[in-house]
Amino acid sequence: MFRPRHACVAARWRSRDARSSRPVELRDRSVRDRHSGDARHDGVELDRDAASRAPSGGGAAKVKPKHQRLTLLIFALVAIVGAGLLASYALRNQASYFYLPEQMRDNPPALGQAVRLGGMVETGSLETLPDGVTITFTVTGRDQARVPVRFSGILPDLFEEGSGVVAEGALGADGTFVADNLLAKHDENYVPRELEDMTEHQASKMAEETTVGLE
Numbered sequence: 001m002f003r004p005r006h007a008c009v010a011a012r013w014r015s016r017d018a019r020s021s022r023p024v025e026l027r028d029r030s031v032r033d034r035h036s037g038d039a040r041h042d043g044v045e046l047d048r049d050a051a052s053r054a055p056s057g058g059g060a061a062k063v064k065p066k067h068q069r070l071t072l073l074i075f076a077l078v079a080i081v082g083a084g085l086l087a088s089y090a091l092r093n094q095a096s097y098f099y100l101p102e103q104m105r106d107n108p109p110a111l112g113q114a115v116r117l118g119g120m121v122e123t124g125s126l127e128t129l130p131d132g133v134t135i136t137f138t139v140t141g142r143d144q145a146r147v148p149v150r151f152s153g154i155l156p157d158l159f160e161e162g163s164g165v166v167a168e169g170a171l172g173a174d175g176t177f178v179a180d181n182l183l184a185k186h187d188e189n190y191v192p193r194e195l196e197d198m199t200e201h202q203a204s205k206m207a208e209e210t211t212v213g214l215e
Contacts, residue, residue, distance in 0.1 A: 102141045102142050122138040
């Protein structure tokens with residue numbers, strides 16, 4: 001059946017308009033869905049959830065410095081206690097190797113063990129051997145305790161008979177204390193430098209306590 005040309009053109013435009021109207025409806029629905037009340041409601045709920053989670057993060061940030069301060073305090077206490085223990089051990093270690101003449105007589109150290117001997121240089125006991133560098137003398141203490149000492153080297157300026165001395169060395173097999181170094185004192189205060197802050201009785205007491213285990 002023959003249709004006029006203008007009728008065909010009109011039919012084509014109607015078909016094209018029908019097809020083009022569908023996407024417009026879809027776009028309109030998508031716009032309505034996106035801007036509907038439900039979408040806004042969901043956004044509000046999300047905002048509320050985010051707001052409720054925010055304080056928890058802030059609380060954790062406030063607790064963290066407290067833990068850091070507590071940790072630093074613990075480390076500081078441990079360091080202080082450790083330093084005190086080391087200082088006490090060092091002082092006792094120095095005292096454990098210091099002998100008075102009566103202690104060396106009654107409880108001598110092991111042969112060859114490095115120790116210190118403190119006492120008075122007996123008057124009339126100082127002798128110089130033929131080599132010109134070796135001397136012998138006697139260190140005295142309480143209860144007429146006497147320990148012979150031999151030393152080779154340069155004598156301190158203050159070393160003389162009747163004065164205090166601290167001899168560093170070891171006890172020999174013949175009972176003579178072989179000194180490697182001499183510390184001269186101008187008076188009877190012959191205790192080592194580490195024990196100078198103590199009284200003579202305290203230094204003697206500590207030496208007695210610490211030399212018991214050296215038998």
